[in-house]
Amino acid sequence: xxxxxxxxAAAETEQLxxxxxxxxxxxxxxxxxxxxxxxxxxxxxxxxFASLRATAEAVIRGAHEGVQPSLKRAASQAAxxxxxxxxxxxxLDGAFSQWAHASRLAMEEAAGRAQAFxxxxxxxxxxxxxSLQSLIVETLQEAATRTRDAxxxxxxxxxxxxxxxxxxxxxxxxxxxxxxxxxxxxAGKANAQAGMALAQATADTFRAxxxxxxxxxxDHVQPKPRNKKP
Numbered sequence: 236x237x238x239x240x241x242x243x244a245a246a247e248t249e250q251l252x253x254x255x256x257x258x259x260x261x262x263x264x265x266x267x268x269x270x271x272x273x274x275x276x277x278x279x280x281x282x283x284f285a286s287l288r289a290t291a292e293a294v295i296r297g298a299h300e301g302v303q304p305s306l307k308r309a310a311s312q313a314a315x316x317x318x319x320x321x322x323x324x325x326x327l328d329g330a331f332s333q334w335a336h337a338s339r340l341a342m343e344e345a346a347g348r349a350q351a352f353x354x355x356x357x358x359x360x361x362x363x364x365x366s367l368q369s370l371i372v373e374t375l376q377e378a379a380t381r382t383r384d385a386x387x388x389x390x391x392x393x394x395x396x397x398x399x400x401x402x403x404x405x406x407x408x409x410x411x412x413x414x415x416x417x418x419x420x421x422a423g424k425a426n427a428q429a430g431m432a433l434a435q436a437t438a439d440t441f442r443a444x445x446x447x448x449x450x451x452x453x454d455h456v457q458p459k460p461r462n463k464k465p
Contacts, residue, residue, distance in 0.1 A: 259323055
C-alpha cells in the first residue's frame with residue numbers, strides 16, 4: 236500500500252509529466268520552459284537518484300505525449316516533432332546540469348560549515364552523480380524501445396547523439412566530483428590542524444542544502460546551450 240509520501244511524490248511526478256506535455260504541445264520556448272519547470276520541480280524536494288530517474292522518465296513521457304498531435308496531423312510535421320523532442324531533452328539536460336552544480340555548492344557549503352559526510356554517504360552521493368551522467372541516455376534508450384510510433388526513432392537518434400557528443404550534465408558532474416573531493420579534503424586538513432572535530436552531515440542534509448541551492452540558482456545560472464543537431 237503506497238504511503239502518503241510516496242502517493243504525494245507520484246502525484247507531483249504526474250503533474251510534471253502533464254506540464255511538459257502542455258509545453259511541448261504549445262511548441263513555444265520548449266527548451267527553456269522545460270528546463271525551468273524541471274529545476275522548479277527538483278528544488279521543491281530532496282532529490283535522491285531514484286527521484287531524479289523518475290523526473291527524467293516523466294519529462295520524456297510528457298514530451299512524447301506532447302508531440303502526438305504533430306505526428307498525427309501529417310508526415311511533414313515529423314520534423315517539428317523531432318525539434319520539440321530535442322528541445323525538451325535539452326531542457327532536461329540543462330536542469331540536471333544545474334542540479335549537479337547545486338550539488339557542488341552544497342558540498343562546498345557543508346565543508347565551510349566544518350561538516351563532513353561519512354564515507355558511506357559520500358560514496359553513495361558520488362555514485363549517484365556518476366550515474367546521473369548516463370541517466371538521460373538510458374531514459375531515451377528505454378523510451379525508444381517501448382515507443383511504437385515515429386518518435387521511437389527520434390528518441391533513439393537523440394540517445395545516440397547524447398552518448399556521442401556528451402551533455403551539459405556530464406560536464407558539470409565531472410566538475411562537481413573534482414570540486415567535492417578537493418573541498419572535503421581541504422576541510423578535513425584544516426580542521427585536523429586546528430584540533431577540531433568535524434560535525435557529521437547526512438545524505439539527507441546534503442540533498443536539503445542542494446535543493447535550497449538549486450532554488451537560488453534557478454533564475455541566475457543557466458547551462459551553456461548545446462544546439463548541435465543529431
